[in-house]
Amino acid sequence: DYDPKDAVAEIQAKVASQRNVLPKEADDPVIDSRTGDSSSLMYIAFHSGTMHPSQITDYLLRVVRPRLQAIPGVAKATMFGHKTFAMRIWLDPKKMAAFRVTANDVRQVLLSNNYLSGAGETKGDFVAVDLSATTDVSRVEDFDNLVVRVQDGTLVRLSDIAETELGSEDYDSGGWYNGETAVYIGIDPVPGSNPLDVATRVHHAIPEIEAQMPTAMEVFIPYDASEFIEASIKEVFRTLGEAIVIVLLVIFICLGSVRAACVPAIAVPLSLVGGAFLMLLMGFSINLLTLLAMVLSIGLVVDDAIVVVENIHRHIENGLSTYDASIRGARELWLPIIAMTTTLVAVYAPIGFMGGLVGSLFIEFAFALAGAVVISGIVALTLSPMLCSKIFKSSRQGWFEQAVEDSFAALSKMYAALLHRALDFSSVIILFGLAVLVCIYFLFTIAQNELAPTEDQSILYVSGRGPETATVEYTRHYAHKIIEVYKTIPEYKESFFMLGWGGTPNSVFGGFKMFQPHTRTRSQTEIQQELQRKLSSVAGVEVSAFPRPSLPGSGRGLPVQFVVLTVEDYSDLNRTVDALLDRALDSGKFIFLQKAIEFTRPKTNIILDRNRAGELGIDMEEIGRSLALFLGGNYVNWFNFEGRSYKVIPQVAREYRASYDMLQGYYVRSGDGELIPLASLVSFETTVEPSNRTQFQQLNSLILQGIPAPGVSMGDALDYLNAAAKNVLPREYSWDYAGMARQYSQQGNALIVTFFVSLIIIYLVLAAQFESWRDPLIILMSVPMSIAGALAFIAWGFGTINIYTQLGLITLIGVITKNGILIVEFANRLQITEGHSKRIAIERAAMIRLRPILMTSVAMIVAMAPLLAASGPGAASRFQMGLVITTGLGIGTIFTLFVVPAYYLFIARDHYGTVSDLERDPPGSIVPSNNLS
Numbered sequence: 001d002y003d004p005k006d007a008v009a010e011i012q013a014k015v016a017s018q019r020n021v022l023p024k025e026a027d028d029p030v031i032d033s034r035t036g037d038s039s040s041l042m043y044i045a046f047h048s049g050t051m052h053p054s055q056i057t058d059y060l061l062r063v064v065r066p067r068l069q070a071i072p073g074v075a076k077a078t079m080f081g082h083k084t085f086a087m088r089i090w091l092d093p094k095k096m097a098a099f100r101v102t103a104n105d106v107r108q109v110l111l112s113n114n115y116l117s118g119a120g121e122t123k124g125d126f127v128a129v130d131l132s133a134t135t136d137v138s139r140v141e142d143f144d145n146l147v148v149r150v151q152d153g154t155l156v157r158l159s160d161i162a163e164t165e166l167g168s169e170d171y172d173s174g175g176w177y178n179g180e181t182a183v184y185i186g187i188d189p190v191p192g193s194n195p196l197d198v199a200t201r202v203h204h205a206i207p208e209i210e211a212q213m214p215t216a217m218e219v220f221i222p223y224d225a226s227e228f229i230e231a232s233i234k235e236v237f238r239t240l241g242e243a244i245v246i247v248l249l250v251i252f253i254c255l256g257s258v259r260a261a262c263v264p265a266i267a268v269p270l271s272l273v274g275g276a277f278l279m280l281l282m283g284f285s286i287n288l289l290t291l292l293a294m295v296l297s298i299g300l301v302v303d304d305a306i307v308v309v310e311n312i313h314r315h316i317e318n319g320l321s322t323y324d325a326s327i328r329g330a331r332e333l334w335l336p337i338i339a340m341t342t343t344l345v346a347v348y349a350p351i352g353f354m355g356g357l358v359g360s361l362f363i364e365f366a367f368a369l370a371g372a373v374v375i376s377g378i379v380a381l382t383l384s385p386m387l388c389s390k391i392f393k394s395s396r397q398g399w400f401e402q403a404v405e406d407s408f409a410a411l412s413k414m415y416a417a418l419l420h421r422a423l424d425f426s427s428v429i430i431l432f433g434l435a436v437l438v439c440i441y442f443l444f445t446i447a448q449n450e451l452a453p454t455e456d457q458s459i460l461y462v463s464g465r466g467p468e469t470a471t472v473e474y475t476r477h478y479a480h481k482i483i484e485v486y487k488t489i490p491e492y493k494e495s496f497f498m499l500g501w502g503g504t505p506n507s508v509f510g511g512f513k514m515f516q517p518h519t520r521t522r523s524q525t526e527i528q529q530e531l532q533r534k535l536s537s538v539a540g541v542e543v544s545a546f547p548r549p550s551l552p553g554s555g556r557g558l559p560v561q562f563v564v565l566t567v568e569d570y571s572d573l574n575r576t577v578d579a580l581l582d583r584a585l586d587s588g589k590f591i592f593l594q595k596a597i598e599f600t601r602p603k604t605n606i607i608l609d610r611n612r613a614g615e616l617g618i619d620m621e622e623i624g625r626s627l628a629l630f631l632g633g634n635y636v637n638w639f640n641f642e643g644r645s646y647k648v649i650p651q652v653a654r655e656y657r658a659s660y661d662m663l664q665g666y667y668v669r670s671g672d673g674e675l676i677p678l679a680s681l682v683s684f685e686t687t688v689e690p691s692n693r694t695q696f697q698q699l700n701s702l703i704l705q706g707i708p709a710p711g712v713s714m715g716d717a718l719d720y721l722n723a724a725a726k727n728v729l730p731r732e733y734s735w736d737y738a739g740m741a742r743q744y745s746q747q748g749n750a751l752i753v754t755f756f757v758s759l760i761i762i763y764l765v766l767a768a769q770f771e772s773w774r775d776p777l778i779i780l781m782s783v784p785m786s787i788a789g790a791l792a793f794i795a796w797g798f799g800t801i802n803i804y805t806q807l808g809l810i811t812l813i814g815v816i817t818k819n820g821i822l823i824v825e826f827a828n829r830l831q832i833t834e835g836h837s838k839r840i841a842i843e844r845a846a847m848i849r850l851r852p853i854l855m856t857s858v859a860m861i862v863a864m865a866p867l868l869a870a871s872g873p874g875a876a877s878r879f880q881m882g883l884v885i886t887t888g889l890g891i892g893t894i895f896t897l898f899v900v901p902a903y904y905l906f907i908a909r910d911h912y913g914t915v916s917d918l919e920r921d922p923p924g925s926i927v928p929s930n931n932l933s
Contacts, residue, residue: 103630
């Protein structure tokens with residue numbers, strides 16, 4: 001929730017305050033900030049069969065990247081697998097010794113003779129002329145001709161002791177596209193920008209860029225995240241249309257009259273348009289989540305209109321005119337309609353005020369849905385009664401309408417009989433309700449948990465790591481084997497690779513792209529299992545295949561990242577984590593698990609003989625600079641090449657740094673000018689250390705990273721690691737999470753807290769509207785029935801507890817309480833207006849409200865049918881949300897029809913006598929409807 005700009009400013013200030021602690025030769029630290037998704041929106045590959053990667057890179061730096069970065073919405077275009085030009089000076093230690101040249105001699109010559117100067121200008125009385133001096137060098141032959149030393153009257157030039165070439169800064173990385181060398185540009189959008197718009201602009205720019213490229217260069221887009229987003233939005237649009245058609249059809253079937261069906265049918269587009277207008281006022285966009293909110297709202301916005309239609313027609317059947325019935329029906333329902341509307345708003349509003357990942361993702365979802373519900377409530381109390389007064393008729397029409405009425409009449413009689421018998425055992429029903437409340441806890445604990453369901457995005461990320469001593473040639477060799485494994489998968493389409501990922505030559509990262517879901521028979525998860533099994537058989541490298549995170553901003557890297565922290569040294573930390581790793585691998589809960597850093601990298605410490613060096617007049621700076629220049633690959637200064645600056649990097653050729661024994665051929669100059677072999681001043685000690693040391697929250701840390709086994713959720717995997725850590729780790733150790741696992745631990749159950757906050761808000765809102773502390777409690781007893789029904793299906797393995805199912809559970813609160821509101825409010829009114837006892841009032845209220853309750857519930861359930869039948873991009877999340885709402889509402893409605901009346905008898909106060917007999921309606925004035933016209 002902290003502003004990234006403020007965070008960067010504070011970090012820069014902290015780093016700047018410590019800059020003087022670093023060596024003066026060290027580059028200034030680079031601070032990079034990212035918000036939202038941690039991976040690029042798209043990767044663009046550039047390949048050539050004839051051009052060297054350095055030439056491709058130079059063209060991209062000069063022409064393509066500036067063009068891409070100038071596209072509106074693009075924050076930066078980051079290059080991967082590139083080979084930036086550098087002047088490489090490959091030193092020959094033997095020739096240097098023969099010509100009595102040291103590393104510092106070379107360094108000083110480069111600094112002194114490759115100097116960019118500003119000569120100034122000449123200025124006369126009327127004319128000023130700028131001057132420039134060629135004090136710098138820029139061509140290979142100019143570097144070769146630099147005089148390093150004069151020996152016996154002979155000029156020793158750089159070409160005498162080294163080979164100079166226009167090479168690359170880095171030889172430990174590279175990029176591949178389908179096994180061919182390529183250079184990549186990753187497009188990072190501006191935070192808050194529309195990724196579809198950004199991707200569209202980039203796609204439009206690609207043909208223009210391609211038209212201007214050298215003919216030998218080709219461009220490909222191996223990965224574009226916007227394709228999945230766009231396809232998901234199209235699927236949701238289709239789902240929205242299907243939901244509208246199905247709901248309208250069901251309304252007609254339930255009402256049996258075209259006239260009656262027109263009233264709630266008109267409420268749908270009005271509520272959606274009104275909700276869209278509120279979104280426009282709030283600055284929201286039409287995106288995947290707001291469209292999903294519209295899909296959910298289809299089943300919600302018709303509820304109020306259905307209740308109004310049913311109540312008005314009941315009065316028409318009782319003898320009132322259509323106008324009087326519309327007025328009276330609307331007046332009677334203003335309280336329950338407002339109660340139902342405010343209940344739903346109270347359910348979703350807290351989500352909009354949440355922080356963290358969930359709040360940032362679902363704020364538009366929550367307010368869009370709440371806005372549509374508010375509009376539907378207004379339409380139900382204003383437009384719906386007016387339409388009823390104009391289009392309803394008192395006469396009965398049509399055989400189909402009569403058949404519907406007879407069916408509901410028979411169903412009402414059967415329900416009335418069942419309810420009457422059930423209320424004779426109301427104490428049993430009350431105990432059943434309490435038992436269900438207890439069962440919710442156990443159902444929740446046995447259900448699997450994860451941050452979000454894995455979506456089939458037709459891509460698997462692949463991360464590989466060789467031994468710590470591996471070179472990029474070693475990694476390239478095994479990358480070829482990985483591609484050979486790819487080709488054995490029938491669904492394989494294309495791939496991309498970045499060698500030397502993360503700055504380590506033994507690492508590789510890439511993507512395995514497969515054909516779209518509708519063209520293959522296996523799911524992404526099934527393909528992942530086969531691919532991981534085959535990759536695990538590749539000896540010499542550890543490779544993992546894992547899906548792209550479903551939620552933006554949920555972290556990068558492998559799904560499970562378990563961070564072990566301690567104040568102990570790294571060797572003790574490594575041994576302890578090894579024990580935890582062994583136990584976790586034996587559990588069978590992971591198909592892949594490894595330490596993020598292996599403590600197997602040999603390190604040779606050069607121990608200097610300070611006494612001997614002191615005797616020879618050789619200081620430590622001389623030795624340190626010599627070693628850095630011979631072996632470090634550090635740049636000395638810059639040179640100009642066609643208008644751009646590139647590094648000058650002297651280093652001994654590779655054959656002279658194959659092992660530390662080669663140091664015997666390196667020389668330094670003593671105080672009297674003699675060359676002294678470095679080997680006479682040093683000794684060697686080899687140890688095993690990690691390639692780097694990591695800290696987490698300022699403590700020494702080591703990460704276990706892996707992939708849960710099939711059928712094992714994120715929650716199960718982390719629960720096991722937590723339990724194992726308690727048994728394995730000493731007291732001085734603690735643990736935390738990183739990446740997606742950290743988001744899960746922090747945000748995975750964030751909506752559960754919102755669930756209880758919504759319950760409290762709803763209770764207080766209902767208490768104010770009913771002027772009672774008891775009635776809201778009765779109404780809310782419908783909530784456990786629906787929650788238990790939904791959790792039962794999740795616990796049986798049809799879904800998991802994740803952000804989307806939690807949204808579904810929150811939605812159930814508002815939807816199911818509508819049923820309780822209708823029954824309780826009407827029962828209270830029956831007591832007041834007709835003087836019935838609680839038993840008679842609740843039985844009649846439940847029977848009369850049966851039809852609107854069933855109709856509103858069925859409308860919501862059928863609106864979720866397209867979600868249950870969802871396929872294609874984004875189907876997993878839509879299915880799980882639809883599953884929760886459908887099962888919870890279906891089961892909850894059935895039990896609510898019996899549980900709420902039972903608790904009404906047990907808790908509700910007696911309203912008889914709260915008004916005078918003159919104020920009561922005559923007995924029998926409130927009757928169930930038999931016909932809708």
